[in-house]
Structures are given as structure tokens and as C-alpha cells.
Amino acid sequence: MTINAEVPVAAARGGPVAAEHGERGAEGSTSAADLVLPLVAVGGVGVLAGYGYVRRTRRARTRTTPGVVSPQPPVTPLPVLERQAGASLVQADACIRTSREELAFAGARFGATAVEPFVRALREAERELSAAFAIRLRYGQGVPEEETARRQALAGIVGRCAEAGRRLDAEAPGFDQLRALEREIGPALEVAEGRFRELAGRTGAVEATLADLNTRYPATTATTATTTTSVTGYVEQAKDRLVFATTHLNRSRQAADLGHTDTAIRDLRAAEGAISQADTFLTAVDRLAHALAAAAELVPAALTGAEAEIARAVPPGTPGPAADADAALAAVREELTGDGPYDPLAALRRIVRAMSPLGAGRDGVLGAAAWLVGRGDVRAAGGFVATHGGAVGADARTRLAEAERLLDTDPPDPAAADVLALEARELAEQDVRVHGNPYAGAAEHTSGVGGAVLGGVLLGEDPDGGPPVAFGGPDTRKRRGLPPPDPETTGTA
Structure with a gap:
């Protein structure tokens, strides 16, 4: 119907029905939208709630109460x-x-x-x-x-x-x-046995050399008390290592004959280490004898050269380092011209140290004197560390390493190297005294185990002295360590 009531007009058929359906359709779509939006909202709230829960959980794990510091990793x-x-x-x-x-x-x-x-x-x-x-x-x-x-x-x-x-x-x-010791150990045994025989033959001559040094430089006077102290007992320790080497060379040979290759290698390595240290002991005595002879020839020339250096540098009697050096040289000359024995190496060392504050001693006769003393003391300290490695600590090794470096620099500084080498030797001796000898029993002493552990030939980890060490770093040096040798393979020289 139209809105004008005065003129009736026929309405279109189906209008009311279409309108009714339209209203129902709109009502249906409105109802669906009304359902979706709450669901989306509920889902969003759930997501936010879950995120909040995760954050709260994480905060709870790391939360600290007010005024309390969060625990930190311990500092070494x-x-x-x-x-x-x-x-x-x-x-x-x-x-x-x-x-x-x-x-x-x-x-x-x-x-x-x-x-x-x-x-x-x-x-x-x-x-x-x-x-x-x-x-x-x-x-x-x-x-x-x-x-x-x-x-x-x-x-x-x-x-x-x-x-x-x-x-x-x-x-x-x-x-x-x-x-290739596992494949053929015989040639290696022959090399070790050859060195052993050579050292055994040298021992008597070195012992005589040391006895002669003790006679020529007796330790009864204050100035000569340290002439041979650096090698005192070295021949005895060399014999101790050779006894140990003899035992283990025999064991190695017998184990190899029985086909016990691993045991044979273990004993060979122990013998090689002991042989090397016996060589170090004997060589130290020979080197000292040669150094003393060379120093005795060099002292007069070094003394004259030092006095000439002082005379050229400053007028006689001038106070200061030159006067101190002159006084030290006078004491050396008095000792040199005296009737009693003196230590030529100690005399050279005093000359070199007296001239060092004046900047002298880099070349010429004074340079030769400094090199003879410095190299000798560095070698002596190195030999002591090498043969007492089971007890010597880091301080002594550090000073020795610096002394060796100073000899290798260009130009070398033997005077400074000498000072560090003497410090290294003193520290190393202190370490050995503190360490003691845990293998001091009679049976172990006769077989040389105590000396081998002290020298680092054996690691001292077991009652029998532990495994011998081999070429390699910390992860491989103990690879030759096996259980003690089979009693069937033991023997003596």
C-alpha cells in the first residue's frame, strides 16, 4: 500500500513476504556476527593470559626480593x-x-x-x-x-x-x-744399551775428575766453599740412575723375548729417561772442570782489563760506583796473589758484577769473562732442573727460562742471565728440600726408584713409581704407562 490513503493502489505481490525474508536474513547474519566477535575476544584474552602467565613464570624464576642481590657465579x-x-x-x-x-x-x-x-x-x-x-x-x-x-x-x-x-x-x-717400538724394539734397545755402556765407562773418569777438583779447591776456606758445591753428589746420583737403567734394560730385553711388547716398551722408556739424566750429571762435572780451567787462565787478564776501564772512566779515588768497583777488584787481586787456593769462577763473577754498573763488560776480555760465567751458571741450573724435575716448581723454571732467553738475545746479556740462573738454582734446591723423597725405603733405594721419581723419569703415581713419561703433551705423555711388569720378566744386571 502507498502512504496516500485517498488513492488506493494495488501493492506488488510478494512484497510483504520478501520483506519478511529480508528481515529474517538480516536477523540471522546479525546473530552470527554477535557470536563470532565474543569468540575472538575470548581467544585474545586467552592468548594474553597465556603470555602473562609465561612472563610471570619467568619473573618468578629470576625474581629477587627488594634489598636482596641476585646470586652471581662464584669468582675464583x-x-x-x-x-x-x-x-x-x-x-x-x-x-x-x-x-x-x-x-x-x-x-x-x-x-x-x-x-x-x-x-x-x-x-x-x-x-x-x-x-x-x-x-x-x-x-x-x-x-x-x-x-x-x-x-x-x-x-x-x-x-x-x-x-x-x-x-x-x-x-x-x-x-x-x-x-715403531711395537713392531721391532730390538734396535731401540741396542741404542739405549750403547749409551748406557758409554756412560758406565765414563763414570770412573768423572769421579776422578771431581776428586781432583775437591783437592785443588778444598771447601775449608770461606771463598772456595762453593767451588764444587754445584756438582756435589752428582757422581753418586749418576750411578743411581745407571742402576735403575740396568734393571729396566734387562726387564725390557726379557719382556721382548717373551713377546710382552707393551711391558718391554714401558721398561725401555724408563731406562732411556734414567740414562739421559745420568749423562746430565756426568756432563755437569766435566763442564765445571773445563770452566774452572778456563777461568783460571782468564782471571788475570780480566782483572787488568777491568782496572784499565776504571782508570779511563774516572780519576782514581772518585767516589761512586767506580770506587766500589775498584775496591772489589782490589779484593780479587789480593786473593789472586795470595798463597791459598781461590775459586777462579767466583773471582770472574765478582769482576763482572763490579764492572756492570759502569756499563763495561759487553766485549773484549770482560765480555768473555761474563759469557763464561753466565753460560756456566745457566747450564748448571738447567741441569739441576732437568734431573730434579719431579720436585722443581714454577718460580725456579720461570727464572731459568728468562736466563736462557737473555743468553739468546742479540746482543746477549750474560751478566743478567747469571743473576737469574743463580736465583733459579737456589729456588730449585729449596723445592727439592721441601719435596723430600717418598721412596726412601731400602728396596726402592737400591733399585733407583726414588731418584727416578725425583728426576721425573717416573711420574710417582703408583707404589712402584708410576708410569714412565714419553714424547708428547699432557694427553699422551703417559701412554706408555702400564701395570707393573710381569714377575717372570723381572731381573737385575
Whole structure:
């Protein structure tokens, strides 16, 4: 119907029905929209609730109450780090010394060309260790000062030592392939037995040399008390190592004959280490004798040269370092012209130290004197550390490493090297006295086990002395360690 009531007009058929359907359709779609929107809202609330729950859970795990500090990871005390760094230095130095010693036996059998790759690896490890020792020396001098930097320095020491050991560990399998002891141990035994016989023959002559030195430089006077002290007992210790070597060479030979290859290798390595140390002991006595003879010839010329240097530098009687040096030289000359014996090496050392404050002693006769004294003391300290490696700590090894470096610099500084070498020797002797000898029983003494452990030939981890050490780093140096030899393979010389 139209809105004008006065003129009736027929309405279109189906209009009301269509309108009704339209209204119902609109009502249906409105109802669906009304249902979807609440569902979306509920879902969003659920997501937000879940996210909030996760955040609350995480906060609950890391939440700290007001005024309470969150727990921090424990900080390792500096003294603990220092001990760890020192242990790393000792271990790396021991690995390098053992590798050098076994490498000498391999070179004697196969020649220099065959062992060259392992010599290069050893040099690389030595460079890493030298850098670690340099850091340790500066650390001991208080550099760096700030605690964080000192911690980093200690970490650097440990890292350098680890790299040195890793380099040797990497070469250990190839080195074993070269020696091929598992396949044929006989030639290696012959090399070791040959060196043993040579040292046994030298022992008597070296013993006579030491007796002559003690007669010529008696220890009854104050100035000569230290002439032969540096090698006192060395012949006896060399004999001790040779007794140990004899026992283990025989065991190795018998084990090889019975087909017990692993046991034979273990005893061979123990014997090789003892033989090397016996050589070090005997060589130290011979070197001292040669050094004393050379010093006796050099003292008069060095004394005259030093006096001439002082006369050219300052007028006589001028106070200061020159006057102190002149007084020291006068004491040496009085000792030289006296009736009693004197220590020519000690006299040279006093001349060199008297002239060092004046900047003299780099060349000429004074330079020769400084080199003779410095090189001799560095070698003596090195020999002591090598033959007492089971007891010597990081401080002595650090000073020895610096003394060796000063001899190798260009130009070398033998006077400074001499001072550090004497300090290293003193510290090493203190370490040995503190360490003592846990294998001092009669049975162990007769077989030389105590000396072998003290020298680092055996690691001292077991009642029988522990395994012998071999070429390699910390992870491979004990690979020759096996259970004690079978009683059927034991024997004596």
C-alpha cells in the first residue's frame, strides 16, 4: 500500500513476504556476527593470559626480593688461579724436556732428517712456553697491576701452556710410528744399551775428575766453599740412575723375548729417561772442570782489563760506583796473589758484577769473562732442573727460562742471565728440600726408584713409581704407562 490513503493502489505481490525474508536474513547474519566477535575476544584474552602467565613464570624464576642481590657465579680467588697457572707451566716444561730427551734417542737411530718434523713441533711448543714464562715473569714483578688484567694474564699463561701441550700431543702418534717400538724394539734397545755402556765407562773418569777438583779447591776456606758445591753428589746420583737403567734394560730385553711388547716398551722408556739424566750429571762435572780451567787462565787478564776501564772512566779515588768497583777488584787481586787456593769462577763473577754498573763488560776480555760465567751458571741450573724435575716448581723454571732467553738475545746479556740462573738454582734446591723423597725405603733405594721419581723419569703415581713419561703433551705423555711388569720378566744386571 502507498502512504496516500485517498488513492488506493494495488501493492506488488510478494512484497510483504520478501520483506519478511529480508528481515529474517538480516536477523540471522546479525546473530552470527554477535557470536563470532565474543569468540575472538575470548581467544585474545586467552592468548594474553597465556603470555602473562609465561612472563610471570619467568619473573618468578629470576625474581629477587627488594634489598636482596641476585646470586652471581662464584669468582675464583686469584691465588687459586696463580696455582693453576704455575701447575700448567710445570707440566708444559716437563713435557717439553721429556720430548726433547726421547727425541735424542730417536735421532740416534733414524738420523736428523727423519726426526726433523718432530724437532719443528718441539720448537713451536718451546716458543709457546717461552711466551708463557715471559708473562709469568712480568706477573711476578707486578705487571699488570689491575686485578682484571692480572686474571687475564693468568688465563694467557694457561692458554699458552695448553697450546704447547696440544702441539706435542698432535705429533705423538706420528712419533710412535717413526720409532715403531711395537713392531721391532730390538734396535731401540741396542741404542739405549750403547749409551748406557758409554756412560758406565765414563763414570770412573768423572769421579776422578771431581776428586781432583775437591783437592785443588778444598771447601775449608770461606771463598772456595762453593767451588764444587754445584756438582756435589752428582757422581753418586749418576750411578743411581745407571742402576735403575740396568734393571729396566734387562726387564725390557726379557719382556721382548717373551713377546710382552707393551711391558718391554714401558721398561725401555724408563731406562732411556734414567740414562739421559745420568749423562746430565756426568756432563755437569766435566763442564765445571773445563770452566774452572778456563777461568783460571782468564782471571788475570780480566782483572787488568777491568782496572784499565776504571782508570779511563774516572780519576782514581772518585767516589761512586767506580770506587766500589775498584775496591772489589782490589779484593780479587789480593786473593789472586795470595798463597791459598781461590775459586777462579767466583773471582770472574765478582769482576763482572763490579764492572756492570759502569756499563763495561759487553766485549773484549770482560765480555768473555761474563759469557763464561753466565753460560756456566745457566747450564748448571738447567741441569739441576732437568734431573730434579719431579720436585722443581714454577718460580725456579720461570727464572731459568728468562736466563736462557737473555743468553739468546742479540746482543746477549750474560751478566743478567747469571743473576737469574743463580736465583733459579737456589729456588730449585729449596723445592727439592721441601719435596723430600717418598721412596726412601731400602728396596726402592737400591733399585733407583726414588731418584727416578725425583728426576721425573717416573711420574710417582703408583707404589712402584708410576708410569714412565714419553714424547708428547699432557694427553699422551703417559701412554706408555702400564701395570707393573710381569714377575717372570723381572731381573737385575
